[in-house]
Structures are given as C-alpha cells and as structure tokens.
Amino acid sequence: MKKLFLAGAALVAGAAMAPAMAQDVVLNVATAGSENMVDYVIDYLGPMFEETHPGVRVNVVGTGPGDAGSQAIFEKLSAQSAAGAAAWDIDVAVVHQKMGGNLVREGLLASYRDQVETGALVTSAAADNALGTDVSGYVIPMFHSQTAIAYNPLLVADAPATYADLVEWTTAHPRQFGYNGIKGGMSGVSFYMGWLYAMTDDAGQMMAGPYDASVAEGWSDALDGLKAFNENVTFTPGNAGTLDMLNRGEIAMGPVWVDMFYTWQADGRLSPDLKLKLIGPGMPGQPMYYVTPAKATNPDLAREFIELATSPQVQAEGIVQRFNWYPGIDASHIEDFMSPDAWAKLFADVTPEDLAANGKTFPIAEFFDLALENYERHVAQ
Amino acid sequence: MRSPSLIGLLLVTPALLLLAALFVYPLGFSLVSAFTVEGAGDGGDRFGLFNFVNAYELYATDIAFTVLIVGLSTALIGIFAVAIGGYLTLGEVGFAVALLRWLYRWPLFIPFIVAAQCMRTFLAKNGLMNNALSAAGLLEPLSAQSFLDWRGIVITFVWKQTPFVALLVAGAMASIDRSTIEAARNLGASRLRALIEIVVPQVHAILVVGLVLSFVTMMSVLSVPMMISGNTPTMMTVDMAFRINAYGDYGTANALGFISYLLTGAVAWIYLRRGVREGPP
Helix, strand or coil: CHHHHHHHHHHHHHHHHHHHHHCCEEEEEEEECCHHHHHHHHHHHHHHHHHHCCCEEEEEEEEECHHHHHHHHHHHHHHHHHCCCCCECCCEEEEEHHHHHHHHHCCCECCCHHHCHHHHHCCCHHHCEECCEECCCCCEEEEEEEEEEEECCCCCCCCCCEHHHHHHHHHHCCCCEEECCCCCCHHHHHHHHHHHHHHCCCHHHHHHCCCCHHHHHHHHHHHHHHHHHHHCEEECCHHHHHHHHHHCCCCCEEEEEHHHHHHHHHCCCCCCCCEEECCECCEEEEEEEEECECCECCHHHHHHHHHHHCCHHHHHHHHHHHHCCEECCCHHHCHHHCCHHHHHHHHCCCCHHHHHHHEECCCCHHHHHHHHHHHHHHHCC | CHHHHHHHHHHHHHHHHHHHHHHHHHHHHHHHHHCEEEEECCCEEEECCHHHHHHHHHHHHHHHHHHHHHHHHHHHHHHHHHHHHHHHHHCCCHHHHHHHHHHCCHHHHCCHHHHHHHHHHHCCCCCHHHHHHHHCCCCCHHHCCCCCCHHHHHHHHHHHHHHHHHHHHHHHHHCCCHHHHHHHHHCCCCHHHHHHHHHHHHHHHHHHHHHHHHHHHHHCCCHHHHHHCCCCCCCHHHHHHHHHHHHCCHHHHHHHHHHHHHHHHHHHHHHHHHHHHHCCC
16 A cells, blocks of 8 residues: 555656656756745755756646655665665755654665765754654755743743742742644754753653653652642633734733744744843754755755855845755854844844754654653643 | 346445445455454454454543533534424414524534634634623623633534424424314413423424434534544544554554444334334324
C-alpha cells in the first residue's frame, strides 16, 4: 500500500516537473512549509538565480506545510534511492529540522557546506545538531524562527526575565498571562518545552539525547508546578489567538512566534506598542534547512543556488526584511546589508546576545512525544 | 421474473460498490485499527483494548464534556426551533412573521469554520458583543468576561444548527390541520399553550429527526471547539486530531472515534425505537 502510494506520489511529482524538460537546464527546488515559503522561492530567489544563470530555469515544488511537507520530500528521495536511480530529480530541498536529521541518517543528502563560500558564515548550533542527529556539513539554515514572550508595556512595566519570575508575576496578576496549551499550535508547545527546561535538570539530555523514558519520572514537581500555574493563566485559542487577545488587551503577556509577531505588527494587525522578551533559561525555536540530495541531477547548480540563498545580501533582504525571520547565517554578517532601522527593529527586543543565550532547540523527537504525553496525563487531567 | 430482478441487481450494484468502498471499508478499517496495537512487543500487531484504556485514561473528562456540550446544545436547539416554528405558525403580527421568516435561515448557509471564526472575535472579553453592550451602557467594561470556553461552543452550535431544525419543524407545523389550533384558541387556550399542547405533539417526530441529525453533526465538528476553546477540557474531535498530528497515533484516535459511534448510535437507537413504536410520522 505504502509502495503504491510512493509510486503515485512520484508519478504526480514527475508530471508536475515534466513541462520544464523543454528548457536546457532545470533546477528542481522542493520546499516544505507554508505558502509564503513557496512564494519566497518562486517570486524572489528563483528569478534572482535565473538572472545570473542564463539558460537555467528554477522549478519550485511546494510539498505542503508542517512536518508532512518534509515527509513528502523524504519519501520521494527514499523511493528514488530504493529504486536505484542514478540521478534524483530534486536538486535543492528546504526541510524542517526534524526531517533534516532523518535525511542525514538515511544517507540521502550530500555534504556540501565546505564547498560553498557561505558555509563559513554559519555559526548556529542548529547547523550541526538537528534534534540529536549530527548534521554538520549537510545543512545550512535558511532561517531561524524563535518563540518569545510578547507583552504589553502599558500593563507590564517590568517584564519577567525568567520562568521563575513569570510564575511569581502570574500569582500577582492572575489570568493576565495567556497561552494556547499544547493542542492549539506550536507557540504553546514551545512554552511548555521551555517550562520543562527551566524546571527540571534534563534540558541538555532532552535536546541532545540519549533518549531514556525514565527521565520523565523526575518531572513530577515541574508538572505539578505547571498545573498550579495553569490555574492562574488564560487559555487562548491558538497561536493567532494569543496575538489577538494581546492586541485586544485581554491578556498582558503570552508566548508567540517572533516572525509572526513582527509580520502582524508590520501589517497593522497588532499594536506597535507590544514588545518581546526571550525569557531565561530559554525557549525553543527551530530552523528550516537548505539541503541537496546525495544524487542531485545538478549538484553544482544546487550548490550555487544555496550559496546565493545564504549570501549575506539575500539573507538580509529576503529573510530578515521581507519575512521577519532571524537569519540562517551569523547575524553579524548581514548588518552591513540592512538599513540601521531594520537592524534595530529586528534586534530591539531580543538582542543577538539573548538569542545566543536563551534560544534553545526543541527536544529530540522521542523526548518531544514523551513531554506531550506527560502534559496530557498529569497537567491536563 | 428472473430477468427484471437481474436488471435490478445490476442497477443497484454501482451504488452498493460505492457504499462498500467509500463507507463500509473505511469504517471497518478504523474499527479494526481501534482494537489494534501496532508493533506491540515482538514487532507484530496485537489485538486488544489498549487504545481504549489510553483513551479513557487521558480523555474521560473530554468524553463527558463532549456529551454535555452536545446534549445541552441539542436541548437548546430544540427549544429555539420550536419557538421559531411556533411564532411562524401562530404569530399574528404579519410584519414580524415575515421578518423572522426571512432572517432565521441565514446561519444555514454559513460553514461551521466561518461561524467559529466570527464567534472568536464576537464573544471575546473585549470582543464585539461586550463592546456593544458596554457602549449601550448595559455592561460595566471591567465586569466583562470572555465567552471563549464551553459557553462559546454551545452558543456557536445553537446559532448554527437552530435554523436547520427550525426549517424542518416550521415546515411540519405549516402542514398540520389548522382547525386543531383554531379549536384550542376558540376554547380560550393561550398561544403558548396551543403550541405546547396542540402543535408540538403533532410535529414531534420531525423535531426528533432534526435533533438527532444535529446531534450527530455536532459530534463530528472539529473547527468550532478548535477555534473557540481547544484547551482542557475540550471536545473529542480535538483530541482525535491531536493524537494523529502530534503522535501519528491512529489507534487511540480511532478508539475515540469508536466511542463517538457508540454515542451517536445510542441516540439513533432511541429515535428508531420511538419510530417503530409509533409508526411513521
């Protein structure tokens, strides 16, 4: 059944790529993620690359949002590898962090970071470690998205700096902090993972492994604490719900995705007065990765494409100024390419130092599930 | 005799095949999955009640919550549908009847997800409803509270499903013998009494059909609880989606689905028993 599905998926993807064959060279770029990610490559990166590479056409395939989108890329490469194909028809792929690790473990990717100039500009820990898998050399982050606590300075004069401060604050200001639990989107999940990092001694093992289910036995105090904390908070309907409630003044603080926060502010959907704080000891964020398959049809073009996409200029203009994501390469390299205003805006609330100190990764997959299961069993009951 | 029945069989075959492929097979598949633990122990599948134990341990509160929410909504829908149908049948102010007839069907054409999206901003603490009430001087802004919890779900369900039941009930009420109503009114019964004692008993079979269908529909809605209050406690559909999206755990999701079948099956059974006892409406 699964094989049949894979064959079907390959057929559909093949058909989508067929019209491009008429051109001399076609560079196939598959991107997981929401519509805006696909648009980014179609409208911005693709034309820019075609301009400098006459005779090359960039064909973009969006594989869908969330982990399912990355899963589709994995299944296609895995099917072509299993079929023994000499050249696979994805040249560049954009995948989520979790799947980046899986692709490396299955030997489906080419190690390329040393072969592109921009490889030397990468400093983030996520470029070497993908939720427990060593991906060093195989990936360059396209961008980094981060969660942080958004707050309303009119209602919160002195925003809490750590989880412990936050607990104290919510006791003094019941129902003024809002989050979306674990069933309403990833900003709530991220807040919960940060809670476990803060309230247990297992943060390091959760992020890097090795997996051991018995670790959860030591979480009872943290989970009881969260249950008590939940008595003093407002539950919001989803990632967007938290931002809406902040904007209407119904809550004074809540965890949000930084890029979503800035995009909404730029669109006028969120009060410009609201601010962000990345509280200690840290909250998770995640990168998307540029990768190139082990047997890409156009390996050299693929490297050039990624080189362009991770160049300081493109990272500054496209990633930071257009989409409010944090850059995939080290932020210090892009400062020259940004207006002082845009630079100040991106790092006004969350400084590069905050990001380095308090920007964590999500736990490895097994701990991630274990943590969710424990929330359901002990906190939500 | 033989050939007509053969033709009949041929004619019905496509429909039967479609039903088998698109309904019976997936239903059977999800039932089997509810009782299967994948890769248990030695890597093989194993049959058992593990998924149900898991569903009970984690979601017993949510199951009870779902039954209460949907039960309360069904009751309110029944009351409002009868009130609307009753006014359309017994109302004496022609203009008001025409206006109501024109207005009440609108929510029928609005999908659940759109209704939920509207309610999300309408029912919020500083949302449209509370702002309008405080602007009208009816509510102190400080005492405003958010309805984005179980009440929001009930309000959305009632708002969305009442027109459906009212449509059925009003149609049935329009076709009953008006002389029974007029006789009651001539003997001095108030309109309310005529509605409760004369009209409703004559349309109650249709009313029950509408309510059973609404119950089943509301049991299956994901968007409304998800968008209005996806947190503890929440409805079973949210838990099913979460099991699949977060863990890829179809077993427990299907066990919850099976429990939904049982609940809706019980409601349908109550209805069928009544139908058999009293004959067709």
